[in-house]
Amino acid sequence: MELWDAYDEAGRPTGETLVRGQPVPPGRYHLVAEVLIRHRDGSWLLMRRDGSKPFCPGMWEASAGGSALQGESGEDAARREAWEETGLRVSGLRRMERIVGDCFLFDYFVGQTEDDKQAVTLQPGETADFRWVDAGALRRAAAAQELMHAGWLLHWLDQL
Secondary structure: OOEEEEEOOOOOEEEEEEEOOOOOOOOOEEEEEEEEEEEOOOOEEEEEEOOOOOOOOOOEEOOEEEEOOOOOOHHHHHHHHHHHHHOOOOEEEEEEEEEEOOOEEEEEEEEEEOOOHHHOOOOOOOEEEEEEEOHHHHHHHHHOOOEEOHHHHHHHHHHO
């Protein structure tokens, strides 16, 4: 059973606990973190979603992420999800934006890894492939809507 902290729309913890898979009550939100990972050499990590994923199976994405577990901050969740989905340690996290959705607060981060680029570890059921691309290739893939969260990427690429 996965437990989450409940937040109000302003991002303040309510002290309530949410359970993954159960409806989120009206006026309550759970925290989700996504992190775009840049290597120290300036290249960006792309991951292909596993073909068994119910949402966007097989699609490439430029981020790792998921729900913050109970007691985790968005930054903590971004680091953990990056580690679980890629096997990479990420540092220097910078929150780029928070989006308020129907029942979630979506924090977008950018971070950097010093790890060897071939140290990427695929997470069964989550990720099926990876590749490193330069900034131009990342921009072209986002502009062509070939990546999940393409709108967010295009919005922030000039600031990265």
